[in-house]
Amino acid sequence: MQPSPHDEKIWTVANAKAKLSEVIDRAQSAPQTITRNGKPSVVVVSVEEWQRKTVRRGTLVEFLMDSPLRSADLDLERQRDEPRDLSL
Template sequence: MTDRSTAPDSPPTDTWTLANAKARLSEVVDRAQTGPQIITRHGRPNAVVVSADEWARKTARKGTLAEFLLASPLRGADLELERVQDEPRDEMP
């Protein structure tokens, strides 16, 4: 079956061998709704199956690049940057 491990602030996690996960894919997907499912290959973690909601939450954009740069602690710092003045590259035929 699977090993169930829990950390204090995380949902339960199941660990599956690759062969077991292949044979019971539907169950792996069902259990991913309540917590990440780790799939091992040769005894080492190889992949994680999570719910679509969890994936969307983890990969959601948290602002724009401009907002990130404006929030930088280096904003307003007096940095002196030098630009390298290289020759242009030769054109490819």
């Protein structure tokens, strides 16, 4: 069974411009991809989806503290080399 035009989730820029309201309506239930020159360029998603994907999950400190590398014996000493000569 072939997908119907109503299941379309990929739009050209021209088609998306002509049917912007429909792109927005469909983005409420599924991401809508807009292509430019035949290549995916942007994805339109609902505000709820955007908020769900961009919510912060803890702090950087928590991320580093939970890292499996925290207990690894890594040599993190900074090298004290002389600066490079950048003159031409």
